[in-house]
Amino acid sequence: MRPKLVFVHGIGGPRQVDQERHRWTAALADGMRKAGHSDIAEDLANSDSPEIEFAYYGDLFTTPHAQGGDASLSATNELQLVSELFTQILAELETGDERLRLIVERATEELHPHGTPQGAGDVLRRLINAATTLLSVGPFALAGQWLSARLLVRDLAQVARYLARAEPDEDGSTLDRRVRDRVDAALGDDPAIVVAHSLGSVVSYEVLHCRRREIPLLVTLGSPLLMRSVVWPRVRPQPPRTPEQVRRWANFWDRDDIIVARPRLEADMLANSLGVLPASGRVDSDGAWVHTATKYLAHADVGGPVAETIRRLRRSDE
Structure with missing residues (x-):
């Protein structure tokens, strides 16, 4: 099968989708080269394969959709x-x-x-x-x-x-639902490799629980899923478990990433019926601020599993 790669971003202001897709792709290709997968990296950089989608939902946090007011934080x-x-x-x-x-x-x-x-x-x-x-x-x-x-x-x-599961639009669709719909649309109907950063890992976790098509690889970067006071008790479904269609889950954290309160998801996450649990690995980036997605993507430990999965999917289609 022709592999599909979907990037899911985290918190932040407005983004230029094409620019972000290029930045994330270039960083991931760098990580693949470091992991010894230069051929896959070149294909990725040249947009030959896989198909790449950047699931953008940031505008939903700035567009005035909520009934009775704008989409600003006020409650x-x-x-x-x-x-x-x-x-x-x-x-x-x-x-x-x-x-x-x-x-x-x-x-x-x-x-x-x-x-x-x-x-x-x-x-x-x-x-x-x-x-x-x-x-x-x-x-x-x-x-x-x-x-x-x-x-x-x-x-x-x-x-x-x-x-908060609030801010419904004129059709009654809440903000979180609209965000998930964006990511679900980017995934499409075929199996996909999902690379999700920060809040995007929370969104992807919830979206993938509703998917029926296989997810060969889920990669989460700087995930706040285990933030006990805010995120962990509010994600859906409960109790948190690996989405059923995920075949492999690679989770990466940097020891200096202040958004990652508790990095080892497998310590608390339940397995799916196939026994799949997150496998957490530490990376070390330069600089004082290491939560940036591209810093994670440029690591060999991150690029390697993505390249390996792309290669395996290509071979299965031969």
Whole structure:
């Protein structure tokens, strides 16, 4: 069969789909070359094979579809989810550096000052204050991804908004459903290799549970699935288990990736009926901010399994 490769992105602002597809493809091809699969890498870079889809859903977080208002974060319960997410990220930050330790302590105090928050506006102010402090030093400051605290809160809020199962459009389809529909459409009707990053790993996990066609390989990068306070208890279905059609699941994490609270998914995930569990592997990237998808993709450990699966699928069609 002609292999199909589907990329699923994570949190962030608007993206140019063609540019992102090119960047992800180039990084993955680099990882394949490092793993000794130069022939597959060249085919990938030249768009010869496999067919490549970039499942884009970022515009759904900015388009005013929600009934009764725009698609901005405003509900108190969603803001509380963001606060819980922020709290867990702060708790997981490596604070060996004294200055960073003080910054984390200050941000935590700003996030949870004395007194009960008075509505959504108060929760949002606390989040922005804590984000402003966090952006002053450490990995967030060096990421170069957020020009302001409000943008950082906006992007982290995408996780909460997805899991809130709210913001219905005029047809009653909630935000999370519309996101899943985008990814499902990119997958199409044929077996596909899925490479999912960050929030995209959560979305893909849920989409693949509804698929009937085989998924030869699922690759998750920097996945927040095991964030205990926010993500793990809210993903569907429960209890979390490997989607039935997944034949292999390779999960990768970087020890400096602050979005990955607990990296080894196989420790808590149940197997599907074929006994498939995630196999987690650590990669080490350069720089202070390592959550970027292309940094993960450029590793041999990531490129290798994808190239091997493409090669196997080609041979099965000969």
